[in-house]
Amino acid sequence: MTFYSYDYLKGGQTNWGIAKIAVISLLALAFLVFLVKYSRNKWDIKYKDLSIILGTLLLLAVAIQYSDFTNLRTASVQSGQLTVVIEKSAKKLGVKPETIAINDTSRNNDMLIKTPKGYYSLVFNGSGSEFLLVRANVYQPDITVKGK
Template sequence: MTFYTYQYLKGGQTNWTMIRIIVVVVLALAFLFFLFMYSRHRWNHKYKDLSIILATLLLLAAAIQYSDYTNLRTASLQSGQLTTVIDKSAAKLKVNPEQISINDTSRNNDMIIKTPKGYYTLVFNSSGSEFLLQRADLYHPDITVIGE
């Protein structure tokens, strides 16, 4: 079973955002350069071909970047909800939120949290606004904690 720490959830799960943005910018600059070279040397078709290839790559990279952005935004909202749940759980259990780990990165019913006081199951009400902490005993847990 994999648990995720409070720091991992607050820090986000991706480090590649800046690298992807740099790739899109480099592709855009290369496209503009080859487009400029084609406009100066119309008789040389290699610049036209390179411009078309780079325009295709640029559109593909921009589409991937947009898709990743929407996924990151969704994950960020879910992580925000989970950190709120961890904060409320820590207050109820009177422990530091940094000592709590949770077994999922998206909120659902019957999640398990790992605390210094033991394992607890989170059971949410139908609207998801409140939850119940119920002590849980795990038999032979194979635990991996990500974010320590």
């Protein structure tokens, strides 16, 4: 079973943003270079073809980046909700939030938290605004914690 630490949820799960922006920037620069070369040499078709290919790749890369950005924003909102749950759980149990790990990155009713005091199940109310901590017995736990 995989648990995610408080620091992992607060810090975000991805570091690929800068690399993706660099690739898009390089594609845009190459596209502009070939477009300028084609406009100077109207009879040289290879620059037109390369411009079309790079323009298509650039549109594809921007579409992928937008999709990833939307997914990252959703994951960020969910991680923010989970960090609040961890902070409230830590306050109720009297431990530091950094010592708690949770077994999912999106909030649902079948969640477990791992604390120094043991394992607890989270049961949310209908609106999801409050939750109940119920002590849980985990049989032969095979636990890995990401973020420590």
